[in-house]
Amino acid sequence: MFSGLSAFPITPVNAAGIDENAFLRLLKRLTRAKVDSLGVLGSTGSYAWFTREQRRRITELAVAHAEGIPVMVSIGAFSTDEVLRLAEDAQQAGASALLLPALAYQGLTQEEVYGLYHDVAHAVSRPICVYDNPRTTHTQFSDALYARIATLPNIASFKIPGVPEPLPAAQQRIAALREQLPAHIRLGISGDQFAATALQAGCDLWYSVCAGLFPYAAKALYEAVKGESSQSAAAQTQRLEPLWALFRKHNGSLRVMAAAAHLLGDTDAVCLPRPLRMLTDADTAEVQRVITELGLT
């Protein structure tokens, strides 16, 4: 589960709720491309907007159509009690791993964040990936907190939100993290534009949003890194810069990926859960232009 390229698809909706057929079309792209794992109901998979019942259904669908590829599922919620219920649901539905953010409403102390991971880690029977993304969860992890959480049972991976650039700074950062964490912990990079640098700097895997719709482009980048051609990896990242620029422009990747999924014909014109809105016509036209120029259509 915790190596290679992990693809995070969106979860499309339509007027009736979850658009299951559209979701299966998106999954098909990923199983055909043989990504190494699926990250379902991540931030990009809109977990925060769905009910417990919807999340269970999406997990069941993903596992049933994953063609043997391991599925990781977010169990994030404000309340520890709800997280534990979601973990039980995910395990019963066949998830291979659990993605756990520390979602803050009032701001959590480091002790409260540790307590969340402690309580969940001792209750589950699947490996946990610690989801560190202050932009969405509003929780900051210190390195000391990483180290404490890493000693808990079932903690297998950290999904980190980026690395400093250029490469030597990233290498220093990853080395410093490794020093504080047990050897079995797998470090995964999130934030697609940092992926090449982070993988070259020693991250074990890539938790990728763009792979959730464009798995071949993501594989090309991943393989350029693993082929140990840093020139080629940098060129791949540079090539995709217009896509990263769209992510930055639209406050994250979600609205851009939803627009792209519709442009590729996989979803309805409105496929994001309210109150999220689809991009304007002008912005959608820009997404069309970028993915066409990048050969992603």
Add this chain to the structure above:
Amino acid sequence: MFSGLSAFPITPVNAAGIDENAFLRLLKRLTRAKVDSLGVLGSTGSYAWFTREQRRRITELAVAHAEGIPVMVSIGAFSTDEVLRLAEDAQQAGASALLLPALAYQGLTQEEVYGLYHDVAHAVSRPICVYDNPRTTHTQFSDALYARIATLPNIASFKIPGVPEPLPAAQQRIAALREQLPAHIRLGISGDQFAATALQAGCDLWYSVCAGLFPYAAKALYEAVKGESSQSAAAQTQRLEPLWALFRKHNGSLRVMAAAAHLLGDTDAVCLPRPLRMLTDADTAEVQRVITELGLT
């Protein structure tokens, strides 16, 4: 509903879930003090940590024991669909008004925030209070957005997160807001330490956390302002400064009010939903010292 002193109690839990007896003890303090309205399941009421079923049950309990005092209930959730379900529940349970935050996960555009209020305002049959609190919801309202939302049906009040000080700056701010909003909109101040200044500057009511446990102290402050003795109002605010200092120290009022509710004998020693934690023994002792010195016990 939208005048005077609106008291926001905590919603205590115990090992079994909602601690209904403790909640009723807290309510009794407020009905005995004859506060003007109750704000149930606000941020301080931990709405974000409870399930839909728990929120319905708390609303029913509050309405049944409010002794005729109007009850406002938060219907906040990430998803508009869930907000609409919660609104329907709250209305059926007898809530007099609905408190609606724009809870952001990925960050909401101004258009998305407007869309949320639009969709809910057109679906409900009770007045809505717009909850503006960037610290918990991570949504920023512009004045232009206030003005647009205020034109929607059922929008009755804005709960604003503070005012600039000193008084002339606050007066200028409230006057500027009034100019942009229809005359029927009631402005309520949140953030207890700003209450005296904001009420003197022309706010219509006080949405008060400290009134949720110490209604007589809050009434004394409110009445000092309404008696138009700005000296006396300033003295009341200054008197309570050690309490405001605790709110600032502990990242908001919730953990302090939970500690105080236990110290007053109304709740179990652990009365906050996980992953929230009760204050340490040393911090709890400080809360005890402050409320004793202020005569709040």
